Amino acid sequence: MHEALVRQYMEKLEIEDSEMFLVRTMEHGIWPLEHPRMVESSKGRAVFLDTMGYFNPANEESSYKQSLEFARLAYRLLNGGCEGLIGLYHPPKYSTVETVWTLENSILGSAGYGGILRSCLRLKNLSSDLNDSNVHVYVEGLKNPGLKPFQLEGIPLKMKVPPGKSPFLKDLSKCRIDPRYAKACELFEKGLSQRDARDHFDDPKPSLGTINKWHQKWESENSFPTFEFARGEGVQGVHEQI
Numbered sequence: 001m002h003e004a005l006v007r008q009y010m011e012k013l014e015i016e017d018s019e020m021f022l023v024r025t026m027e028h029g030i031w032p033l034e035h036p037r038m039v040e041s042s043k044g045r046a047v048f049l050d051t052m053g054y055f056n057p058a059n060e061e062s063s064y065k066q067s068l069e070f071a072r073l074a075y076r077l078l079n080g081g082c083e084g085l086i087g088l089y090h091p092p093k094y095s096t097v098e099t100v101w102t103l104e105n106s107i108l109g110s111a112g113y114g115g116i117l118r119s120c121l122r123l124k125n126l127s128s129d130l131n132d133s134n135v136h137v138y139v140e141g142l143k144n145p146g147l148k149p150f151q152l153e154g155i156p157l158k159m160k161v162p163p164g165k166s167p168f169l170k171d172l173s174k175c176r177i178d179p180r181y182a183k184a185c186e187l188f189e190k191g192l193s194q195r196d197a198r199d200h201f202d203d204p205k206p207s208l209g210t211i212n213k214w215h216q217k218w219e220s221e222n223s224f225p226t227f228e229f230a231r232g233e234g235v236q237g238v239h240e241q242i
Helices: 003-012 036-042 064-079 093-097 110-116 169-175 179-189 194-198 208-221
Strands: 046-050 084-088 121-125 136-141 150-153 158-161 226-229 238-241
Touching (some): 036 064, 064 084, 064 110, 194 208
Parallel strands (some): 046 084
Antiparallel strands (some): 121 136, 136 150, 150 158, 226 238
């Protein structure tokens, strides 16, 4: 992210710009894990690597040998005084359609990286509008024995559904319906345009793209096929007009 965007998120999260929270954005270049400045600035601090791939010298993530090299770099950083190393990682595209979350379908090459992880959490934004700042996040532990899934919401994130109370994702996705959709349907039934319907929502308003998806869904749910009976052919002569 650009530095201005990072600062904007820091303000939302109420993080003060101080020695307690050091930020080095991509605009300033990447320090490899073995860089002397990286080692020095990590002493006594927890380090977040966003995104982990930028700091991993491996060019073949499924290679066990190359993953061990990344493990060696991480170990040296921790052994040099780093309090904790947290890697943020975008899972491969094919894993986003998996109904069951596992370490393997979340982290490419997990045969190697899984062994160096102290813990692993996978998060998914449940908001129908992914650009909505009032996020709704599902969290599941992939290498956290005993940790049950839970849900967070808002910025800063706060507990919405505690561990042990949240359904698993495969069950949650079956019954999850955006409560704003019902309001949108009422507005469409009154004949309001998509843009006018959006203006009836409080801030943060759903995007026009979300409104469009709701309108298409509403139209499909309220359109019924007509039937034409061919004379003298009875039921076998039914033709559906779509």
